[in-house]
Amino acid sequence: MLLNQFLLLAAVLFCIGVYGVLARKNGMLVLMSVELILNAVNINLVAFGTFTDDVGGAVFALFTIAVAAAEVGIGLAIVLLMYRNRRSIDLSEADLLKG
Amino acid sequence: MTGLVLAEFTTTEKWVVNSFWGVIAVAMVYAALRVVTTKNVVHAALWLVVVLAGVAVQFLFLGAEFVAVTQILVYIGAVIVLFLFGVMLTRASMGDDEGVGDEKRAMAAVVGILLLAVMAFALVDSFDDIEIITDGPQSVTTVSDSIFSQYIVPFEAVSVLLLAALIGAIVVARQD
Numbered sequence: 487m488l489l490n491q492f493l494l495l496a497a498v499l500f501c502i503g504v505y506g507v508l509a510r511k512n513g514m515l516v517l518m519s520v521e522l523i524l525n526a527v528n529i530n531l532v533a534f535g536t537f538t539d540d541v542g543g544a545v546f547a548l549f550t551i552a553v554a555a556a557e558v559g560i561g562l563a564i565v566l567l568m569y570r571n572r573r574s575i576d577l578s579e580a581d582l583l584k585g
Numbered sequence: 586m587t588g589l590v591l592a593e594f595t596t597t598e599k600w601v602v603n604s605f606w607g608v609i610a611v612a613m614v615y616a617a618l619r620v621v622t623t624k625n626v627v628h629a630a631l632w633l634v635v636v637l638a639g640v641a642v643q644f645l646f647l648g649a650e651f652v653a654v655t656q657i658l659v660y661i662g663a664v665i666v667l668f669l670f671g672v673m674l675t676r677a678s679m680g681d682d683e684g685v686g687d688e689k690r691a692m693a694a695v696v697g698i699l700l701l702a703v704m705a706f707a708l709v710d711s712f713d714d715i716e717i718i719t720d721g722p723q724s725v726t727t728v729s730d731s732i733f734s735q736y737i738v739p740f741e742a743v744s745v746l747l748l749a750a751l752i753g754a755i756v757v758a759r760q761d
Contacts, residue, residue: 487603489715492643493708495610499617499636501701506621508693509685514626514671518633521664522617525640528652536647537717541731544649544723548732551652551659552743556750558664562671563758569675570760578685 492533500526513565513575517558524554606646613639630668637661648719651728 499522506519528547535543569575594602616635623629637660644653685693732740 487606487646487717487719488712489717490708490712491606491610492647492717493712494705495613495643497701497704497708498614501697501704502614502617502621504700505693505697508696509621509690511685512626514668514675515621515629518620518629518668521633521660522620522636525637525660528656529640529643532644532647532649532652533717536649536719536723537715539720541723541727542736544652544728545731545736547644547649547652548655548728549736549739549743551655552747555659555664556747558667559750559754560757562667563754565671566674566758575675 489533489537492529496526496529496533499523499529511576511578513561513568513577516577517561517565520561521554521558524550524557609639609642613643626672627669630665630672633668634661634665637665647717648722650722651725 503519503522503526506522507516510516510519528550531543531547531550533543535541535547565575568580572579613636616632616639619632620629620636623632637656641653641656641661644650644656
């Protein structure tokens, strides 16, 4: 198998995730798009780890999974708080810090 | 059988493995597109399951068994359930998500396509025909030995981070 087929698949997933982050208003859907991006990065880490025959790639993919779990926990807590305060999770309405 | 030893395969077997890979990849890209385009939030979460399962299969293709199992446990087992709970608790979002306007959506698509073009060019330019040789699956022993010797400091840092995230989530979401 080519190294590039994994890297290109990860690049496609990453770009779909970036599109999702930019084109979505719902806070929940933005968090899902962020998960797409993190998973694309994980494919890259594991692919390069296997390519260089080093276990470091897999280990860092595991660290990324742990960080992503923490991220989604905090992210959902923030979205819930936003819902409780404004009865909406529309991110375009969250402009309190806008100058 | 995972962690395929492709070097020992005949051409036909390689072709079968590669077409299997292709089917999974196409399914993943389609599901990812549905995640970012579908209007129903619950449907988006369920399409995300397809993408995450596909990523786990990619890890198996690369011989990283332990990462694949962790992917299924943590993502499909925990993160998706968390998302579905989130959707349930913010009832307002159950209906349709209109998303941003057409103009902004077009700009987002342009950003995504340009980014993909740059990355694809860089990847094809640098890793043109390099083959991955997987010599069997990575044993869990190797991964755990590595975590608890060479990578012990980042491992402890991740532990503290998870604890901080746990406390932070409780503090942020607490009613008072």
